[in-house]
Amino acid sequence: MASGEEAESRIHTAAETAAAQLNALAARLCELNRPGDAEILEAQALMAVDPAIIDEAARRAREGVDPGVAIVDAAEVSAVLLAGIEDDLLAARAADLRDVAARIVRVLNGTHLHLPAAPSIVIADDFPPSLLAEMPRGVLLGLALAGGSPTAHVAILARSLGIPAVVAARGLLDAVRGAATVAVDGESGEVVADPEIAELQVLADRQAVRGERDRAASARRGRPAATSDGKRISLLANIRSPDEAPRALEAGAEGVGLYRTEFLFLRRQSAPSEEEQMGAYRRAMEAFGPDRPVVIRLADIGGDKSIPYLGRPEEPNPFLGVRAIRLGHESRDLLLTQLRAIWRAAGLAGVTPHVMAAMVATIADACLLLDLRDEARAQVCAAGQPCPERMVTGVMIEVPSAAIMAPELARMVDFFSIGTNDLTQYVLAADRGNPSLVRFQDALHPAVLRTVAAVIAAANAAGIPVAVCGELAGDPAGAMVLAGLGVGELSAEAGSLDGVRAALAGVSAAQLDALAAESLAATDAETVRAAANELLGARR
Numbered sequence: 001m002a003s004g005e006e007a008e009s010r011i012h013t014a015a016e017t018a019a020a021q022l023n024a025l026a027a028r029l030c031e032l033n034r035p036g037d038a039e040i041l042e043a044q045a046l047m048a049v050d051p052a053i054i055d056e057a058a059r060r061a062r063e064g065v066d067p068g069v070a071i072v073d074a075a076e077v078s079a080v081l082l083a084g085i086e087d088d089l090l091a092a093r094a095a096d097l098r099d100v101a102a103r104i105v106r107v108l109n110g111t112h113l114h115l116p117a118a119p120s121i122v123i124a125d126d127f128p129p130s131l132l133a134e135m136p137r138g139v140l141l142g143l144a145l146a147g148g149s150p151t152a153h154v155a156i157l158a159r160s161l162g163i164p165a166v167v168a169a170r171g172l173l174d175a176v177r178g179a180a181t182v183a184v185d186g187e188s189g190e191v192v193a194d195p196e197i198a199e200l201q202v203l204a205d206r207q208a209v210r211g212e213r214d215r216a217a218s219a220r221r222g223r224p225a226a227t228s229d230g231k232r233i234s235l236l237a238n239i240r241s242p243d244e245a246p247r248a249l250e251a252g253a254e255g256v257g258l259y260r261t262e263f264l265f266l267r268r269q270s271a272p273s274e275e276e277q278m279g280a281y282r283r284a285m286e287a288f289g290p291d292r293p294v295v296i297r298l299a300d301i302g303g304d305k306s307i308p309y310l311g312r313p314e315e316p317n318p319f320l321g322v323r324a325i326r327l328g329h330e331s332r333d334l335l336l337t338q339l340r341a342i343w344r345a346a347g348l349a350g351v352t353p354h355v356m357a358a359m360v361a362t363i364a365d366a367c368l369l370l371d372l373r374d375e376a377r378a379q380v381c382a383a384g385q386p387c388p389e390r391m392v393t394g395v396m397i398e399v400p401s402a403a404i405m406a407p408e409l410a411r412m413v414d415f416f417s418i419g420t421n422d423l424t425q426y427v428l429a430a431d432r433g434n435p436s437l438v439r440f441q442d443a444l445h446p447a448v449l450r451t452v453a454a455v456i457a458a459a460n461a462a463g464i465p466v467a468v469c470g471e472l473a474g475d476p477a478g479a480m481v482l483a484g485l486g487v488g489e490l491s492a493e494a495g496s497l498d499g500v501r502a503a504l505a506g507v508s509a510a511q512l513d514a515l516a517a518e519s520l521a522a523t524d525a526e527t528v529r530a531a532a533n534e535l536l537g538a539r540r
């Protein structure tokens, strides 16, 4: 074989080996009950054999460029393009792509990374999620990164695997250079270089208290969530795929309060077919059965989750653009297909479907949702397919105008689900992904809580239930404030449910009422958080 062809063939073989390694790591995460995280590595496996990169690398290699250099250069062209787009998700993909290129080069050169064999804390500028997944369990005691962000894949994976992690610690590398020992507290965000004995003792004591707290919390899983004097709060799980159902059930979820279906639409070349969608929704419904609702959110496309195959023009402010239900005005078929898939899935699973739409801002948006729902049902019935009588239909309250119109909206739908992530972003006019705006991003700000209280009042007046499915619901301090305000249903990541259940069990309904009153009267988020933490601390 001529040397150009030989180099080309080595590139293809190395790319396939790297993809196989990444798929094996993904399978390992699935075995650990982490299918959502496995998707990160599955996506990287696809990048490893992406023809746009591999064919370009092969072309360069045929021209005489070293195969390793050709791979890195070809990947870099795409990575630079991705990193340049103002989109957190795509920027994270640039880091993932560079990681994939480095892996292919290692395969080409027959080299291996020397991962620590002894229990260690990793300190780095950044750390690819695939390496984190590769570290043997028990070896990685903690992670401290100068770069990254709380929403970077490596941070999500570390959280999910229970590895203490501190990210975006500017100046970290200088601060720890030359240190013999480093301690990391992922909960408080502290990294201590060469800690004194007394400091180590404080950290060890905290670790012991948290270990005890976590054990006690997981022991409550079989019991319904309630305050110490028996006021019930329903705890449900947020999921991105039916693969997450077993973990949610194991965590004691009473159903799914938010199934983020847009993940089915991401990282692919065309929209999922009605059949494929129906299969996914049916699996989720069957996993939870007829008595535990699965609230399917219609694809929340737009914002930071743009989908190239829809062919939509770029928007200067995507979070204020054509997102979620707004797509129904322009891409009616997209939502109709999804709704038909939900009706059919529920018909086959023998359950009553629950659906909600994100980004509802006006009465017309809610009307559109109801129209699409009914039109989809008529189509399913006309095709002679089994179809339930009704669909429990709700709207997310995450746009200030919807909160203001809540009394009218409450008379049109079956339930509200408050999305505190976006509600905070829109009430405080602070991009939820902008690290320079952290001081505006705490959903415990009284402006957000007063909005939530008004929405609850409107829901109560109309006699419909109100849930919260934003991150605040999974934060023990936030969950206490929300329960005090009168939220009857909290939906959060499965891993947060133990902590919320334990927090609620440690306080009485009267204490929650008092906390809510104090929170509504406060003038900043810090005061609210301090009051909630004091109550949390008092029960510990």
Ligand code: PEP
Pocket (backbone or CB within 6 Å): 258, 260, 300, 398, 418, 419, 420, 421, 422, 423, 469, 470, 471
């Ligand atoms: C929210 O905005 O609070 C929410 C739950 O939706 P997402 O985070 O998916 O936008």
Ligand code: MG
Pocket (backbone or CB within 6 Å): 358, 398, 419, 421, 422
């Ligand atoms: Mg939202």
